[in-house]
Amino acid sequence: MARKTKYIVITGGVLSGLGKGIATASIGHLLGSKLRIIPIKCDGYLNTDPGTMNPIEHGEVFVLDDGGEVDMDFGHYERFLGVNCKFDWNLTMGKVYQAILYKERRGDYLGRTVQLIPHVTDEIKKWFRAIAEEEKADICLIEIGGTVGDIENELYIEAVRQLAKEEGNDNIVFVHLTYIPLPSNVGEQKSKPTQQSVKLLNERGIFPDVLIGRSEKPLEPKIKEKIARFCNVRAEAVISGENVKTVYEVPLRYDADGLTEILHKRLNIYSPPRTVRWRKLVNNILEPSQEIAIAICGKYTKLHDSYASIIEALIHAGAHNDTRVKVDWIEATQIEQGKISVEKSLEGIDGVIVPGGFGTRGIEGKIEVIRYCREREIPYLGICYGMQLAVVEFARNVCNIEGANTTEIVEDGGEVENAVICILPSQEKIDRKGGTMRLGGQDIMLKKGTLTRKIYKEAQIRERFRHRYEVNPMFVPELEKCGLVFSGTTPEGDIMQVLELPDHPFFFGTQYHPELLSRLEKPEPLFRELVKAALERKSQATG
Ligand code: GLN
Numbered sequence: 001m002a003r004k005t006k007y008i009v010i011t012g013g014v015l016s017g018l019g020k021g022i023a024t025a026s027i028g029h030l031l032g033s034k035l036r037i038i039p040i041k042c043d044g045y046l047n048t049d050p051g052t053m054n055p056i057e058h059g060e061v062f063v064l065d066d067g068g069e070v071d072m073d074f075g076h077y078e079r080f081l082g083v084n085c086k087f088d089w090n091l092t093m094g095k096v097y098q099a100i101l102y103k104e105r106r107g108d109y110l111g112r113t114v115q116l117i118p119h120v121t122d123e124i125k126k127w128f129r130a131i132a133e134e135e136k137a138d139i140c141l142i143e144i145g146g147t148v149g150d151i152e153n154e155l156y157i158e159a160v161r162q163l164a165k166e167e168g169n170d171n172i173v174f175v176h177l178t179y180i181p182l183p184s185n186v187g188e189q190k191s192k193p194t195q196q197s198v199k200l201l202n203e204r205g206i207f208p209d210v211l212i213g214r215s216e217k218p219l220e221p222k223i224k225e226k227i228a229r230f231c232n233v234r235a236e237a238v239i240s241g242e243n244v245k246t247v248y249e250v251p252l253r254y255d256a257d258g259l260t261e262i263l264h265k266r267l268n269i270y271s272p273p274r275t276v277r278w279r280k281l282v283n284n285i286l287e288p289s290q291e292i293a294i295a296i297c298g299k300y301t302k303l304h305d306s307y308a309s310i311i312e313a314l315i316h317a318g319a320h321n322d323t324r325v326k327v328d329w330i331e332a333t334q335i336e337q338g339k340i341s342v343e344k345s346l347e348g349i350d351g352v353i354v355p356g357g358f359g360t361r362g363i364e365g366k367i368e369v370i371r372y373c374r375e376r377e378i379p380y381l382g383i384c385y386g387m388q389l390a391v392v393e394f395a396r397n398v399c400n401i402e403g404a405n406t407t408e409i410v411e412d413g414g415e416v417e418n419a420v421i422c423i424l425p426s427q428e429k430i431d432r433k434g435g436t437m438r439l440g441g442q443d444i445m446l447k448k449g450t451l452t453r454k455i456y457k458e459a460q461i462r463e464r465f466r467h468r469y470e471v472n473p474m475f476v477p478e479l480e481k482c483g484l485v486f487s488g489t490t491p492e493g494d495i496m497q498v499l500e501l502p503d504h505p506f507f508f509g510t511q512y513h514p515e516l517l518s519r520l521e522k523p524e525p526l527f528r529e530l531v532k533a534a535l536e537r538k539s540q541a542t543g
Pocket of ligand 1: 356357358359466
C-alpha cells in the first residue's frame with residue numbers, strides 16, 4: 001500500500017511569542033524515534049525569506065545545509081528532531097505569491113481569474129503534499145505562524161481546513177497552543193482567552209483535537225475540565241505547557257501529561273519513546289555541578305534571539321561537561337566608544353565568543369577584546385566575523401601590518417590600507433542584497449597535526465556558512481610566518497575556513513557557523529572544548 005502521510009497542524013492563539021516553534025519541535029521529538037517527521041513552517045510575511053530582515057526585528061537567521069535562510073524555528077526543528085531541514089519546508093506568502101504570479105504570467109491559469117480561494121489555497125496544499133511525497137514523510141508537522149485571527153495567516157488556515165476535508169479525519173490532527181493567564185489579583189488560572197481563541201478557529205471551520213495551555217504553573221485539573229467543556233475537547237487532550245527552566249524539558253513535560261499517547265491513538269501510529277538519553281542530558285542542564293561564564297561580544301546583544309543558536313550550542317556543550325554556562329553580554333560599541341574598558345567588561349569571564357556580524361559599527365571594540373583574549377590566554381572562539389577580526393587583530397598586532405582591516409568597512413565609507421579580509425571573488429559581481437552570500441553547507445579539509453583536526457577527529461567535515469568576505473590569500477603566508485595556523489580550508493585549499501593558535505590554551509576561529517550544527521545529544525566539538533578550556537582556566541584562577 002502506498003504510504004499515507006499524516007498531518008499535525010499547530011496553530012497559536014491569544015498571544016504571539018508563546019513558543020510555537022518549540023511546541024512543534026517537541027511534538028516531532030516525541031514521535032520521531034522511528035517515524036520520518038518533516039516540519040513545515042508557514043509564515044505570513046511577503047519577504048520570500050528572512051535573509052534580508054534585521055536580526056533585531058526577526059531574531060537569528062538560521063542557515064540550512066541547502067543554503068536556505070530561514071528563521072529560528074528551523075533551529076528548534078533541527079535540534080529537537082535531528083533532521084536536516086530544507087529551504088522548501090519554509091513557506092512564506094512571498095514565496096507562494098511569487099509562484100502564483102510566475103504561473104499567471106506563463107498563462108497557466110488559461111484566462112481564469114486568479115483568486116485567493118482556490119488558487120492560493122490550492123498552491124499551499126500542493127506545496128504540503130509535494131514535500132510529503134518527496135520526503136516520504138510519515139508525518140508532516142505544519143506550523144502556522146502568527147496567531148489565529150491575524151489577517152496574514154488566514155489563507156494558511158483556510159488551506160489546512162480544506163486539507164483536513166480532503167485527507168480525512170484520521171489523517172490529520174489540529175493542535176492549538178494557547179495561553180492560560182494566572183492573574184495575581186484573582187489567584188487562579190483563567191480559561192476565557194483560550195475559549196475565545198478556539199472560537200476563532202471554529203469560525204474558520206477548524207476544531208482542534210489537542211489544546212496545549214502555556215502558563216506559569218502546571219494546569220490544574222479544574223481548569224483542564226473547564227477548557228475541555230467549553231472548547232469541545234476531551235480533558236486528557238488539554239495538555240499542560242507550563243514554564244520550564246530549559247526548552248529541552250518541554251517534550252518530557254508533554255509526554256508526562258499524555259500527549260504522546262493521544263497523538264498515537266488519534267493518528268493510529270506508534271513510535272517508541274526516545275527520551276532516556278535526552279532526559280539524562282536535561283538533568284545535566286538543570287543540576288550541573290560546575291559553572292563558568294562565557295562572554296558573547298557582539299552588536300545586537302540586547303536581543304538575545306539574534307544569537308539563539310550560539311546560546312543553545314553553549315547549553316549542549318555545558319550538558320556534556322556537567323557545567324552551567326552563564327552567558328554574559330558585551331556590547332562591542334561600548335568598548336569602541338571607550339565607555340567601558342575591555343578589562344572591566346571581561347572581569348570574571350572564563351571564555352569569549354565573538355559571533356557573526358556585519359558592518360563597521362563595533363568592530364574596533366571586538367578587535368580590542370580579541371587582542372585581550374590572545375594576550376591574556378583567555379579561551380576564544382571567533383565565529384565568522386569573529387574569525388575575520390581575529391585575523392585583522394593578528395595582522396596588526398603580531399605581524400605589524402599597518403592599517404590591516406577588512407574591506408567590509410569600505411562599504412560604510414572607510415578606507416583600507418592592507419586588506420587582510422576581502423570580498424570573495426565569487427561574490428564580487430553580485431549586487432542584489434538578497435542571496436548574495438556564500439551560503440549553506442560546504443566541505444572543509446582539516447590539516448593533519450592541527451588541534452582542530454584532533455578536536456573534530458576527522459579529516460573532512462561539513463559545516464554551514466553565511467558570509468561575503470574571506471581571508472585574503474595574499475596575506476596567508478605572512479600570517480602563517482608569524483604563527484597563525486590555518487587548520488581548515490576548502491577542499492581546493494583556496495579559502496581559509498578555520499584558524500588556531502597552537503601556543504594559546506584555546507584560540508580558534510571558524511569561517512563557518514559551528515553553532516548551527518550543535519545538538520543536545522551531539523554537541524559541536526569546538527563548543528564542547530571551549531567549555532572545557534574555560535573550566536580549566538577557572539580552576540587555575542581559583543586554583
Ligand atoms: N560580515 C562578514 C562577511 O560577510 C561576516 C559574516 C558573518 O559573520 N556571518 O563575510
